Amino acid sequence: MKVTVVGAGAVGASCAEYIAMKNFASEVVLLDIKEGYAEGKAMDLMQTASLNGFDTKITGSTNDYSKTANSDVVVITSGIPRKPGMTREELIGINAGIVKTVATNLLEHSPNTIIIVVSNPMDTMTYLVHKSTGLPKNRIIGMGGALDSARFKYRLAEALGAPISDVDGMVIGGHSDVGMVPLIGHATRNSVKVSEFLSDEQMSWVVEETKVGGATLTKLLGTSAWYAPGAAVSSMVQAIACDQKKMFPCSTMLEGEYGLDDICIGTPVILGKDGIEKIVEIELSDAEKAKMQESAEGVKKTNALLQV
């Protein structure tokens, strides 16, 4: 399994590190436009191999896509991150051009690859990759829900005073401060609904903290987060590499599912060797359906800013 990660910045390097640490890929190529940067990150990471016990070979490339040839999976993290006070949507002006060019370059050398889109605004960037490449929908996957669900579980565990391993929950909808739909009504502690343990106020707190999870970290760090994003991507790459048939909420092109059409937005999917092998339609309450519709309207508004 050969994986390319474009963008050797905070998220890209973290993603490469977690992939290597999980030891399922033979090769990871890091590519960046900044001269020497990806080579430097790759060398630094390779010097952790004997300490951390992995055999994955990590190499770096300054914008030479021939080094990425025949990648099974590619991850696009290139672009700018937000600063405190900004929304993800404000990044569209710079990131759309970068994502479109990078996707084209990648496909020239790896025509059969599966693409995972990370750059923000992620749902719109995923849509852009669909419209600009015309690849089958199973091979274009947006990463947002896996991360948002991890943050949801973190906040649920905090409110419950429980270990995170006791908790399960999922976030669907758009990957934005207002558009996320944490499915609190479906969340459980050891298969018991969390509403058995938490008050309405506590559940609202969990939902609100989850939705602004990225903004909270951006305020603390001065730029957006990278450890949990890198871990989320690495889990998705592993599900594909190891044909795990694992369920993650991912941004995927919908054609009628959840009453939505011609939009990439977070819904549960099954990830395996063919990428998105199935879109899972779960029963939503009327309130959850309304939130999903509202979220989709927000994503469509951002999509309308694209020139494709």
Ligand SMILES: NC(=O)C1=CN([C@@H]2O[C@H](COP(=O)(O)OP(=O)(O)OC[C@H]3O[C@@H](n4cnc5c(N)ncnc54)[C@H](O)[C@@H]3O)[C@@H](O)[C@H]2O)C=CC1
């Ligand atoms: N979908 C999600 O859940 C998440 C998305 N993000 C997004 O991921 C992106 C990257 O974030 P960070 O890694 O923190 O930023 P960063 O600034 O640390 O790294 C971005 C890298 O992309 C490189 N780059 C820019 N243009 C390029 C091009 N044309 N070709 C190759 N490389 C290029 C830059 O040189 C830089 O090294 C941002 O758009 C951020 O908003 C970040 C976290 C989570």
Ligand SMILES: O=C([O-])CC(=O)C(=O)O
């Ligand atoms: O908050 C951001 O801008 C980066 C991101 O998407 C996240 O960490 O969820």
